[in-house]
Amino acid sequence: MTKDEMNKQLLQQVNSLTSTVDSLNATINAQTQLIAQLNQTIQELKEQLNKNSQNSSKPPSSDGFKKSAPKSLRKPSGKKVGGQSGHQGTHLAVITAPDEIVKHMPSSCEGCPHYQLCKGTACIAEKRHVIDAVVTVNITEHQALELPICMLYGDTRRGAFPSDIKATVQYGENLQALAVALNTVGAVSVKRTHEILSGVFNIPIATGTISSMVKRCADSLSETIGKIKDKMIGSALGHFDETGTRVDKKLWWVHDASNCEYTYLAISPKRGTAGMEQCGVLPEFKGIAMHDCWASYWNYPDIQHAVCCAHLLRELTGIDENHPEQKWASAFIDLLLEMKKVKDKAIEKGKDSLSYYHYHKFDKKYDELIEQARKENPLPETTKKKRGRKKKGKILALVERLANYKASVCLFIHNFMVPFDNNQAERDLRMIKVKTKVSGCFRTEEGARDYLKIMSYIGTAHKQGYNAYKAIKNAISGHPDFIFE
8 A cells, every 4th residue: 555545544534533523522512502401491390399489479379288387588576476565465255244144053062951042142253154146037027008998088008018128038138148248258159158058047048049149239339349449540559469260161360459448359351451451440540559560560651660579579589599699689688678677667766758878778789789680690692693682581580670670669668658568459369269269260250240349349348447247238238338438
């Protein structure tokens, strides 16, 4: 073999090996990218698995039976556990004179010939009371009397029944109010309401009759609910939120607009702006809207927005637990809690604003943490040119949200009328989840709307100091507007 042939053969081998190396490098690069993608997927799945009601927006009902101990964000106050000094406790007490008195003599005195004499001279050593309810059914018969001949005019005259006595046999207001209260406030199904009332009162009240009672109660509240809606539109501060429920096998959304005085609930097949427009409060609202930073709320730029800091704390807690390298998250939690603590102390002292020192301190610390978070989470560099914005990821998205809506996040320390969280709206929506959990769904849209009318009315009545039963009874008797008096 000549020297040229050997060089040619070696060159072919080199080219072959180079091609193999290039192929292996391409394979390694592809596998590296795949490993990175899989690691990211694993991290996202771990985060999803670690989510609970303490570190995300998931409801407590989703935690299941294996609930972890809640991680409180509160700092120890140094006070003893339990009721504090001056706390007005509640206890079982006798508020009226007893209906029956039973006297107990010593058992050793039984059979003694002087038993009656001693019983008459015995004194009371101790009293104990048993409070019980005795259920009785009262039937009132209304009789329309007829005069065959009027002594004055000579014609026949007949008495008229009251306007609320319309049937030959009907149920009274007390029983109707109890049935409606059980089905709505108590979240008891119509069938179980029938079983309870039939068992307690020994009255064969039909399930259809109970449904009709709820329907009539809701119909009587139409004008009252309109007034509640107008009150919310004109309020200076409103809490807004939404939650899903099932209506006729489909996902619908209950929209809440409420404050410390009124509750207005409405339902729509849409969650976003279309649903908010349909419910009708936000389009005309001019006050401060407290919400959870859902994107659709920002479609109303003419109102002042306040962001719920409790939602932010849960998101920040999730980042702190799943990404311990993100040091800014725990620092931001401490900042929000310190802001709340300083405001609460100022309110206790009768102040309506913070000092310049605190405003400057919080403003500076806020900006420093945002800058630190951006340094810890830079935008990923991409070699390929793609249309649209770069994908930020959940952490950087939260950072940008905190930066863009800083004024709304910090509004609660600048305006003491604004609370730290949106718990008011969440409390007003809680019974919707209970009702859905018990009943599974609403069978019809009309049934869902009737339920929300009654719950809006009861929620408002409760905030005005009236209990649910009294409010429902007034609605059935035709006086639902007593809550505005």
